[in-house]
Amino acid sequence: MNANNYIEIENQYGAHTYHPMEVVIERGDGVWVYDVEGNKYLDCLSAYSAVNQGHCHPRLVEVMTEQAKTLTLTSRAFFNTKLPLFYKKLCEVTGYEMALTMNSGAEGVETAIKVVRKWGYQTKQVTANQAEIIVCDGNFHGRTTTIISFSSEAQYKQDFGPFPAGFIRVPYGDVSALEAAITPNTVAFMVEPIQGEGGVVLPPAGYLKKAYDLCKKHNVLFVADEIQTGLGRTGKLLACEHEGIRPDVVILGKALSGGFYPVSAVVSDRNILGLFKPGDHGSTFGGNPLGAAISTKALEILKDENLIERADELGTYFQERLAEIPSPHVKEVRGKGLLIGIELNDSANGARRFCEALRDRGILCKETHATVIRFAPPLVISKDQIDWIVDHVTEVLNMP
Ligand SMILES: *Cc1c(COP(=O)(O)O)cnc(C)c1O
Numbered sequence: 115m116n117a118n119n120y121i122e123i124e125n126q127y128g129a130h131t132y133h134p135m136e137v138v139i140e141r142g143d144g145v146w147v148y149d150v151e152g153n154k155y156l157d158c159l160s161a162y163s164a165v166n167q168g169h170c171h172p173r174l175v176e177v178m179t180e181q182a183k184t185l186t187l188t189s190r191a192f193f194n195t196k197l198p199l200f201y202k203k204l205c206e207v208t209g210y211e212m213a214l215t216m217n218s219g220a221e222g223v224e225t226a227i228k229v230v231r232k233w234g235y236q237t238k239q240v241t242a243n244q245a246e247i248i249v250c251d252g253n254f255h256g257r258t259t260t261i262i263s264f265s266s267e268a269q270y271k272q273d274f275g276p277f278p279a280g281f282i283r284v285p286y287g288d289v290s291a292l293e294a295a296i297t298p299n300t301v302a303f304m305v306e307p308i309q310g311e312g313g314v315v316l317p318p319a320g321y322l323k324k325a326y327d328l329c330k331k332h333n334v335l336f337v338a339d340e341i342q343t344g345l346g347r348t349g350k351l352l353a354c355e356h357e358g359i360r361p362d363v364v365i366l367g368k369a370l371s372g373g374f375y376p377v378s379a380v381v382s383d384r385n386i387l388g389l390f391k392p393g394d395h396g397s398t399f400g401g402n403p404l405g406a407a408i409s410t411k412a413l414e415i416l417k418d419e420n421l422i423e424r425a426d427e428l429g430t431y432f433q434e435r436l437a438e439i440p441s442p443h444v445k446e447v448r449g450k451g452l453l454i455g456i457e458l459n460d461s462a463n464g465a466r467r468f469c470e471a472l473r474d475r476g477i478l479c480k481e482t483h484a485t486v487i488r489f490a491p492p493l494v495i496s497k498d499q500i501d502w503i504v505d506h507v508t509e510v511l512n513m514p
Pocket of ligand 1: 340
């Protein structure tokens with residue numbers, strides 16, 4: 115079968131919730147992926163930062179196949195030999211006391227919402243059913259009905275209501291708006307350190323620190339959604355470290371399993387996560403030994419291969435080189451570590467055509483928000499590979 119055959123079959127039988135680039139990937143290895151026709155591409159999306167460790171990392175292949183032969187699922191009705199060690203590793207790496215693992219990122223966010231509400235009622239003593247959570251304009255926290263209810267993207271919500279109450283949205287990057295929105299019922303402020311899906315949007319320097327201080331002042335929990343920015347992507351383990359803050363609750367996902375298996379987690383301290391009691395929350399697959407074994411190894415790889423330092427150094431280099439590209443189309447190059455966006459001028463006529471031109475040259479990028487090209491390659495990328503990408507981006511951005 116050729117690429118068109120696969121695309122036709124998917125379009126016929128699958129619901130059309132995405133608008134994929136027309137490339138049918140068959141195989142991956144490190145930063146590279148190969149399509150069914152044998153063409154090779156450097157992956158600059160990394161499955162939205164889920165493949166920080168690189169495609170099909172041999173150590174993850176090994177642990178996954180071994181564990182798959184040994185034990186895959188017990189449910190949490192019983193203990194297993196992998197989850198305890200994953201929890202310990204995750205807490206040691208992140209510096210928190212407790213963790214709770216789920217599958218998708220959205221489930222991690224839902225878990226955080228539940229636990230901060232419970233903290234609000236039991237610890238902060240908010241009146242029953244009055245808890246408020248403050249979120250930001252331009253946020254992306256996932257696709258469940260509760261999460262889309264507080265999205266500012268009209269299409270994410272259109273025809274999916276009715277929605278639950280208890281979420282208040284403020285402009286991203288605006289500390290006074292946050293302060294004005296805090297009431298005695300506010301239990302948490304949930305924020306992405308960089309808005310990835312929002313178009314690689316960085317808040318003003320100092321914003322996260324000021325927002326964190328405000329939360330402390332008003333007894334509000336600071337919840338960082340680090341599903342995309344966490345685990346090395348921005349050149350720190352957690353992007354919040356760039357401003358020296360330690361969130362009360364951190365949500366992780368994506369690269370937590372190196373792209374092998376859906377694993378997300380909420381990490382926090384005992385005074386918060388310890389509020390969950392048996393029966394309060396759960397998931398059949400959450401905490402399964404297969405995911406736990408893979409994720410434990412995926413965390414080890416970040417450290418063993420110095421991927422966080424690499425993201426810092428190579429990300430700075432990549433961003434500098436992209437910023438030097440002379441092009442009439444570029445409005446701004448921004449980012450942190452290896453999470454970089456090139457925002458194009460309105461006259462550029464959208465980012466998609468540039469992504470398609472890059473694809474034809476063997477580089478896979480995806481536009482975000484119509485006018486931004488996102489570059490988020492696996493953290494195992496080399497300097498030479500970055501130079502090669504920059505050469506092609508330079509030519510493509512000089513198309514008429
Ligand atoms: C991808 C993402 C999510 C949702 O994760 P899923 O695994 O797709 O449910 C939530 N928050 C952020 C910041 C993300 O980038």
